[in-house]
Amino acid sequence: MPVRVLVVEDDEGIAWPLRRGLARSGYEVETVASGREALEAGPADVVLLDLGLPDLDGLEVCRRLRALSDAAVIVVTARGEEGDRVAALDDGADDYLVKPFGLAELEARIRAVLRRMNPGRTHYTVGPLTVDPRTRRTTVRGEEVALTPKEFDILECLVADPGRAISRQELLTRVWDENWYGPTRVLDVHVAALRRKLAIEGLIETVYGHGFRVVPGAEVGD
Amino acid sequence: MPVRVLVVEDDEGIAWPLRRGLARSGYEVETVASGREALEAGPADVVLLDLGLPDLDGLEVCRRLRALSDAAVIVVTARGEEGDRVAALDDGADDYLVKPFGLAELEARIRAVLRRMNPGRTHYTVGPLTVDPRTRRTTVRGEEVALTPKEFDILECLVADPGRAISRQELLTRVWDENWYGPTRVLDVHVAALRRKLAIEGLIETVYGHGFRVVPGAEVGD
DNA sequence: GGGCAATGTTCAGATCCGGTAAGGACTGGC
């Protein structure tokens, strides 16, 4: 899902290159030229807000935006006095950038606020399987499957990197202890239990002489 | 709970007034003068990181900090080229402030990142349960339930992230001491007391071999 | 196909884990 950026800027000489540069980087950009339009625009992930708007006070727009959506607001303005910055930040802005600025920095700041907003991916999905390390729950076709701790840990290692063949040694050191020496048959037992419980034909593939891998395009079993 | 700020700065002429100003505003400030100390310091909510450190590369410290904690990192440095900013922001910094700067702006930026980190909620609600960390009161179906300090701390950890399976280790380190080694049965005792007092069937679920979790859709018990 | 090593399957005993109760230590108020 592309990141949606709303540019609120009445100066076309700034709005146009901004739109162009952001779009080129893969953002979905919408541009409006007034505070009223900004408040009526579609949902956005990030709002670039110029404070010098023709109709409403910029800070008022900032407050209202924050009240009615969860979008990050980056204020972009020519006024750079400390008092202005403090006021904007305390009115809900997530960042404050003074014109003129480089596109590279703007995009880095967008990435920074987005990173803080979305605490990374919460769960993995491989075909009909979902694995959520946060809740330690596993579902197949929407039905929860009860896994034991070891089974879950093994599965998590595997689905975290679909398609990659993970060696027995790596699984043993990651799921069991840091350094493991003894028999490795215990791993097969748990993998067998996983295959039986998940019942997804071909999901966990054996890489002979090496380890296991989950197949991204696995089909539903019986 | 006060906000903990870690100041990483080797110039005492800057570190000292910073510490003083932040402390006066109610922050709990810890100051270190090297990257190594920064990585070994106690947990913090915000890290003010000077990039010109004597031992380690500042950006390396930034990456490592973000890898091992969830603290917000605000880079504070004299170097203000756009390339430096982009590099720092992409290495995990949440904000980038060029010296010299005003204390008011710094504090506004701290408030901004904290606001983005904590979705400004004053109390938690899970089904018929409400938990208010500010007043340390707990109610079930509107009736106040008297909890002991430990019980409250445990419950707060659990409801702060409903659905998440929180490990015994995490609970022990967050409610008890930073590093905990000994017997862990005390946790079970308190959880048992919580379950009995709250009397919400299925609210606190045991995640076998891992820890506990509160179930968002828990029903009212008898 | 034959030999061999790796893997799959099954199962019972060992081990681990969490619930619970009881008792003692500690603390702060009076």
Next chain:
DNA sequence: GCCAGTCCTTACCGGATCTGAACATTGCCC
């Protein structure tokens, strides 16, 4: 000191889980 509340430890138990071994099967290589 006494008391009530809180916290911690210990011990026991039932159940879930892990593991090692034995045997069956599969895949690789010649």
